[in-house]
């Protein structure tokens with residue numbers, strides 16, 4: 001059995017996040033609807049002693065898709081092989097991966113939307129009938145062959161659900177969307193992670209951090225790690241509210257969790273374009289960033305937080321966005 005991540009494993013992400021991950025479904029706080037569905041889905045398959053159906057998890061980065069894949073592995077008592085769609089650029093790479101699976105294994109493919117369409121087609125019979133359909137040889141000599149695969153479970157994760165083809169989507173038995181976390185839930189997540197880091201945090205301090213993590217456990221984890229360093233070096237190891245606030249200020253995180261680049265972006269729209277609307281290419285030039293970075297990394301949370309809107313004419317600050325930037329500017333003057 002192959003218990004180690006195979007070729008193409010997102011090892012860095014695994015190493016970094018692993019220590020803070022919830023291991024059991026009952027430790028998974030928030031996104032309760034998704035957690036409940038996963039729990040029932042896994043328990044039902046276990047009770048019927050059947051292979052687990054394929055699972056697709058989607059939603060913004062850092063909300064717990066990878067954690068849930070590992071929880072499914074734990075709860076189902078299976079081995080997991082981890083890879084990313086980026087590393088499955090050729091049919092032979094996916095074919096080799098599928099051939100390395102054992103009965104009952106879980107194959108976790110992060111960023112599954114990145115698998116090219118011609119490679120993805122190999123997945124359809126693999127997921128539906130556990131068959132690998134291949135063409136052997138070239139030209140006139142080529143012939144089709146079909147190999148039986150062990151019954152495995154694919155857990156796919158994506159931030160871009162809309163980019164998945166409908167034949168692929170239709171092969172998943174459980175499709176679930178993860179949402180940004182409510183403040184109460186994220187506060188619990190912060191307390192859970194603090195315990196794992198060996199930090200004693202009272203509820204109000206955990207809440208202070210959660211308020212600035214934009215509904216995202218991974219951001220909360222990053223803030224917590226930074227604060228642990230800051231408190232150790234600059235606050236005599238004492239976790240108190242002033243220490244936490246100073247630590248957050250040091251890296252430019254404001255009271256709603258925006259960082260300096262977020263604020264600069266909103267300020268450009270206000271100062272140089274009277275609050276918008278303004279085309280994204282203009283903004284990319286002013287900010288010195290690529291359009292794709294702006295669209296995929298910067299804007300999603302600003303839009304979710306109700307600070308920015310995309311209109312047909314371009315980007316525009318909302319009333320809330322305008323109020324926030326004006327408040328920040330007043331604080332600076």
Ligand code: ADP
Pocket residue numbers: 016017018020021022027028029030060061062063064065066067068157189192217218221
């Ligand atoms: P994604 O795969 O969606 O990008 P991850 O599963 O890698 O997100 O989660 C990022 C980090 O947040 C991990 O360190 C994980 O421990 C933590 N995390 C995510 N969701 C939860 C949760 N519901 N409860 C506790 N920690 C969580």
